[in-house]
Amino acid sequence: MSTTAPPLSRAGAAARGRRPDRRKPADNVAGWSFAGPATLVILGFSLIPMAWALALSFTDSDLMSPGRNVGLDNYRALVQxxxxxxxxxxxxxxxxxxxxxxxxxxxxxxxxxxxxxxxxxxxxxxxxxxxxxxxxxxxxxxxxxxxxxxxxxxxxxxxxxxxxxxxxxxxxxxxxxxxxxxxxxxxxxxxxxxxxxxxxxxxxxxxxxxxxxxxxxxxxxxxxxxxxxxxxxxxxxxxxxxxxxxxxxxxxxxxxxxxxxxxxxxxxxxxxxxxxxTAGYGAAVAYVLFVGTLLLIVAGLLFARWKGAMR
The missing domain is CATH 1.10.3720.10 (MetI-like)
Structure with missing residues (x-):
């Protein structure tokens, strides 16, 4: 019995050894046509406002004027x-x-x-x-x-x-x-x-x-x-x-x-x-809420996984 691998097997092994060819951007048109609108919505209504609110939290803006940079004063004021x-x-x-x-x-x-x-x-x-x-x-x-x-x-x-x-x-x-x-x-x-x-x-x-x-x-x-x-x-x-x-x-x-x-x-x-x-101060409160919520969720999920509830 011959032990020589058939041509298709040798071709498959060779193909697995090569790096996959990169697809051209035109090949992903269908995928981006579906994912694109959702991505724009997420960027437009979530990430961009979040970044703007973070920048706002370091100012004394009243939403009518840009306000001046106050550093961490808004966050320090929360303590009192x-x-x-x-x-x-x-x-x-x-x-x-x-x-x-x-x-x-x-x-x-x-x-x-x-x-x-x-x-x-x-x-x-x-x-x-x-x-x-x-x-x-x-x-x-x-x-x-x-x-x-x-x-x-x-x-x-x-x-x-x-x-x-x-x-x-x-x-x-x-x-x-x-x-x-x-x-x-x-x-x-x-x-x-x-x-x-x-x-x-x-x-x-x-x-x-x-x-x-x-x-x-x-x-x-x-x-x-x-x-x-x-x-x-x-x-x-x-x-x-x-x-x-x-x-x-x-x-x-x-x-x-x-x-x-x-x-x-x-x-x-x-x-x-x-x-x-006092929009700048309000943005600081909002970001404290965001960070606190994120920490509570992560802690809860880790606790649930530790208890085996996620299996």
Whole structure:
């Protein structure tokens, strides 16, 4: 038997040994025709404004004039800014309350909606409607419901014999009420994502667990929760970004009050730029938020990978 390699094999080996030919730019016209518009949008609406805002953060610009270079003065001023500290506390409270609640409630509701019962499509839609509804309309509606003097919530308290609450007018209650409203408008997204993940779980696995006599709690803990852990990481990161960018409900309900008790970081950036015309200082706050968000996301992803949730 001959051991000589056939011509095609020798040609293939030779081809693998050579460096691939460089394609001409004309060969990539089709690819760039699809990627080009998206690239221009990203550059035009993301990267370029980010670079401009970074340069702005080193000036005392008021958006009307270029302003003068002040170096790191804007960033140093943040250390002594009580409103900025209050905004950090309010935003941190929102993150700590919203993310665990949205994950737990989203998974629980998704499990309940993963059943074949009459009208299940209607029930699923009911949980999604608050998420797709306009944030402005939701804020105006909730501002009326939680109004101290004429709101439906205090009217209910009076009928139940309970004292009237300050709600959105109380410095100690307003942020908690806003967190509740934010949860109601956003956790429908968690329900949809979790429901899709649960429906991807093999029916054979669930049937085998039922045959083995596993209880609903055991099935939930040992099958459903591990199966959706990657979606949990995604929703946690998504919820973190969503909460750190919390603005619209504050704008339509409390406008940061009372006594700055509901000022969030993004709302404070808006105030600095468009109410107080200190755009340079506002850009510095925005960049602190950007860097902080990036660090939190990276830390969260590393922790999830360390715990094996990304496998």
């Amino acid at each position: 800014d009580p409103v900025f500290h209050q905004a950090l506390r309010n935003t941190g409270l929102l993150v700590l309350l919203y993310i665990p609640a949205s994950l737990a409630a989203g998974l629980l509701v998704a499990v309940l909606l993963n059943r074949k019962v009459r009208g299940i499509g209607f029930y699923r839609t009911c949980f999604l409607v608050p998420y797709i509804a306009s944030a402005t309309s939701a804020g105006l509606l909730m501002g009326y419901i939680f109004d101290r003097d004429f709101g439906l919530m205090n009217g209910l308290f009076v009928k139940l014999g309970l004292p009237v609450q300050g709600l959105l007018s109380s410095p100690s209650q307003a942020m908690f009420v806003l967190t509740l409203i934010f949860f109601w408008t956003r956790f429908g997204f968690s329900v949809v994502i979790y429901l899709a993940a649960i429906q991807e779980i093999s029916k054979e696995v669930l049937e085998a667990a039922a045959i083995d006599g596993a209880s609903r709690w055991a099935t939930f803990r040992h099958i459903i929760v591990p199966s959706v852990r990657r979606m949990t990481v995604f929703l946690a990161v998504w919820g973190l970004i969503d909460a750190l960018q919390f603005f619209d409900l504050v704008m339509t309900t409390t406008k940061g009050g009372p006594a700055s008790s509901t000022v969030t970081i993004v709302y404070y950036v808006w105030q600095l730029a468009f109410n107080f015309f």
